[in-house]
Amino acid sequence: MQRTVSFTLNGKPTRVTTDPDRPLLWVLRSDLGLTGTKFGCGEGLCGACTVIVDKDAVRSCSTALKDVEGKQVTTIEGLGDEERLHPIQQAFLKHNAFQCGFCTPGMILSAYALLLKNPNPTHDQIVQAMDDNLCRCGSHVRVIAAIGDAAGSMKGAAK
């Protein structure tokens, strides 16, 4: 049951012909070679596979390809690169808000979705928004600080 699914991936029109029920995670990693989106649990319990669909953070391991038909998908590769880091990436870098780095793309994209909706989150709102993203190294305090910092610099940039 192959069919072609069209969506926008990191700003570029993208068409994938495959079984549309396949998880978005593996289409991204395996078919499209975008390995910044990580597999951690396969059941939407850890957040390592988080991507942005339109403006929401979703778990790509539990999202079927067909569900992003016609939508805007952003992965970590689309947020910024070495030459042009996104303010959230800059803030993670500044605060060393990672250790092993495996959960980091998911953390950054969850933070991105939060700041899209709420440019000025309180500490408690950050904690609430990030609570389902797991980090085993224990970089949590730095992630919270980085998100607060990024919120400030993004607001500054918008003015």
Place this chain on the structure above:
Amino acid sequence: MNRDDLTTSRREFLGLASGLLIIFPVQAQEPTRLPSGRSGGYPSDFNAYLHIAPDNTVTGYAGKVELGQGSTTALAQLLAEELDASFDAVKMVMGDTDVCPWDMGTFGSLTIRQFGPVFRGAAAEARAVLLAMASERLGAPVESLTVKDGVVSNGNGKTVTYGQLVEGKRIERHLANVPVKPVSSYKVVGTSPARRDAVAKVTGQGKYAADILLPGMLHARILRPPAHGATLKEADTSAAGKIDGVRVVREGDIVAVLHKHRDIADSALALVRAKWDTPQPTVDDRSIYDHLLKVSPPPRVVAENGNLDAGDKLASEIIEHTYYNAYVAHSPIETHSATARVEGGKATVWAGTQTPFPLQQQIAQALHFSPENVRVITPYVGGGFGGKSASRQAVEAAVLSKITGTPVQVVFSRAEEFFYDTFRPAAVVKVRAGLTPKGQMVLWSFDVWGAGDREAKQFYDIPNERTRSSGSWGGGNPPGLHPFAVGPWRAPSVNTNTFARESHIDIAAAKAGVDPVEFRMKHLSDKRMRGVLEAAAARFGWKPASGPSGRGIGVACGIYASTYVATMAQLNVDKATGHVRVERVVTAQDEGVIVSREGTLQQIEGCITMGLGYALTEGVHFRGGEVLERNFDTYELPRFSWLPKIEVVLVENPEVEAKGCGEPPIITMGAVIANAIFDATGKRLFELPMTPERIKAALG
């Protein structure tokens, strides 16, 4: 020239080069270095650890791996410091068996403590040789030369760079007994430069083993037993084999389905029908403690001073309790992953592993290859904590690549990750202590089963003491002691031993009616321990009172591999639900010379956060060899909403060589929370994890 060609030419070069002297010209960078020591010690030639390019950039080589602990950055600091090279000009290559010096593995906080001196020594010798070469080049005595950022000056405006002296070649001159720098002259060590892995990790460009995608590569899913000890009776792979593009491998013990897309391999595995002979479970997570006491060999003495009978006679009060802790999983967010390519009699395996060199041997054995034909490359590792010391996924990937003749990737599912984890062992500790009427401890008997003897010996001034241990995380256990594999878990043995010791000390303090910090101080002459305890108390604002004070504050201290830690915590207990909310944690640590302040802070914060898990929620449920944990819905890791306010005090101690910092602060987390719960409620928890159910039960 790809990397493999380069390796071959390097080997040929080395074969030819043996016996030749002076500087040997070669094209590529890596071949200038000597072969790694093979399974038995660090090579003595400093060329094995560093290479200087004509543009004055320095490459450091280490068999250690980057698990997130920041060692890429800390080792670059050590190298830049001893060599007087610019930190920005130093890069590190780590965990690649073809180009890095042999190493046993990255565990036990050994990178800085044990490998660090070797690495510094190599750099110091290289620097001395370079200065001798510069002295000849500049026509000036060595004593008159100064070095900054890899540029040697004679003081009269004449300079030469390391790169110009070496010209990209191997340095053949050697000097014996070159001293390393005194701590007082450190410029790079002790600062906090930006992490070397930062940009790669925040952009998603950093490669982990599963991110190595090779042409023609297949993702393998392997049929797993329902329980350890189960044997396969029959397997029907016909339905799986009908899926377009699926390859089925049945060879020896292996039943595997492979496909170019991981999710389709998952679907194929779900169609495999298998029948197993599963042994009747004889032990589970409730009966395990009796089982350990029954099956373990008699404990052997680890430490003994004075005489227990004499202590008994002196004591007016005997305090005796038994402590328990469950099996605990490592649960790195990156499951065990490997990508293997076996072709032309050679294997290249990219593995998420803590032990690339031992793994090279295991893969060679499994493939019937000579180890020289196996190359293990360690990309970034997505967390280890001891759990990636075992790397069966890499052996499986290599074997399947050999069988199929195509590159193969094996990435454990979360259920496989739990099933094959080498858990922190369940353990029982029996402690008996005696107090005089004046509140002096005169007796200490400590027997541990299961956890291992590391740091089991107590460090208080108690005249009559004995410590015994039976069984370990490290092997040598009688068959059937543990129903599955156990292994090193961040600070192996020491979380268990510290929980029992520091809980018991707290009970003794309360019995004596003395403030728990004052009680500890009264029994401590070790200056480093007194130092961290005082530092923690000062930052915490510890106000003495005998427990339970109702304030919900606790203290615990410990030693791990010569790093000293004291931790204090404040928490609230919801008496209706048994839920604990840790509000604040203060940790003071003395790790000797501090290599990277920022790196140390990250490790301490990480330990405190991770330690909340084994203290409060983490315990593996099982029935015989069946691991009931399959994912994070039943096995709860610490989350953002659990976070206490974390404060760290780094106790400066330049008189002690740099020790490890990635494990010590986790050891106090069980006891500090148990002691604070006691302080809040007057109830003592004797079993980890201290789940809400257990706390409610204790509160009655």
